[in-house]
Amino acid sequence: MEFRDPAPFPAPASSDGPLDDAVLIGDPGELAAGLPQLLGYRPHESIVLVSLGGGTGRRVGLTVRADLPPADHARQLMAVLARSLTTDAPRAALAFVVSEAPDETVPLLPPGVGPGGGWGTDLPHRSLVHDLVLALDAVGLPLEQALLVRGERWWDFDCPGGCCAPGAGTSLPTGVGELAAVAVAAGTVVAADRAELARRLAPPGESSRAAMEAAVLRTAPRSAGGPREVATGRRRIRSVVARCRPGPGQQPPGDAEVARIAWSLREPDVRDWALLLSLGDDAAAAEALWIECTRRAPSPLDAFPAALVAVCAWLRGDGALANIALDRALDSEPGNSLARLVEDALAACVPPRQLRALLIEAGRSAGVAGPPGASAR
Known part of the structure; x- marks a missing residue:
């Protein structure tokens, strides 16, 4: 539906x-x-x-x-x-x-x-x-x-x-x-x-927020990204996604990991690749990671993770969470490019199956290799 x-x-x-x-x-x-x-x-x-x-x-x-x-x-x-x-x-x-x-x-x-x-x-x-x-x-x-x-x-x-x-x-x-x-x-x-759904993305308490902000400052990139930084960002995300898979071994990322991932998502090549994780076998684990990054990363670093949550939720047909996450992204960074694209898709009532196909085609056009199991349904 x-x-x-x-x-x-x-x-x-x-x-x-x-x-x-x-x-x-x-x-x-x-x-x-x-x-x-x-x-x-x-x-x-x-x-x-x-x-x-x-x-x-x-x-x-x-x-x-x-x-x-x-x-x-x-x-x-x-x-x-x-x-x-x-x-x-x-x-x-x-x-x-x-x-x-x-x-x-x-x-x-x-x-x-x-x-x-x-x-x-x-x-x-x-x-x-x-x-x-x-x-x-x-x-x-x-x-x-x-x-x-x-x-x-x-x-x-x-x-x-x-x-x-x-x-x-x-x-x-x-x-x-x-x-x-x-x-x-x-x-x-x-x-x-609906308020309970919003609380799933709510920021942590003051002490946790202060520790997260310190981690963001420590891990801030010192130079513009390049191929090496893109490859490192993808490896880091893949590693943490593997730990976020549902099951007894599930392990949330630490503050430094959240900070580094939030920074890496500012790189378009990392972000485009991360977007395709929502189509593969690790879609649920990727969504869990984006939720953690949305909750814990300070503004505006939470904007891209929140937009990714919106994409994952919409592909599952969960319009409530998709709109809550989209509001979070746009409140944090009104000009966020991915959030604006998702906003346009939701406003046009793009069905999840069509959004899935569009993401796959966009990845192919950009030369981005999708994750295992990414196929149109």
């Missing part, structure tokens, strides 16, 4: 999803229960759109999420989300309003229509769903269903039955569904929220 962030709007928006297998859905409640697996974290007060496509029209595709907007921004945000979803060329869309808002008090009949009928209750955020329907219709995309997900239950906004009455709802499925099974097989760890 591919995922992207919609364009930034009043409330932070993010796309998320670490799964890359074809998943067909049946019961919408199962998909509602699987939103944390789709996004990589548990959404709160969010609007989530899922594209449906493929030969059956039931393949889960692009997923976009945004914070629930204030009423005066709802229509514009829904238009942004609808346009984002069309990049996946879906047949239809599903919408999930994830909110703990209580039921709303509404008049039983609109003003001026028949005798006064008193007041009743309705599901929250129905006006938001109305704005979404209009936005999807404007781009020629039908909304198959719109569900409210609240308190471990779900409601269909269009269901007239008692099961979807404001005080009723249907319990979310329990047990391990298909989405959860795929996520477990992919090694996905669901975060409690």
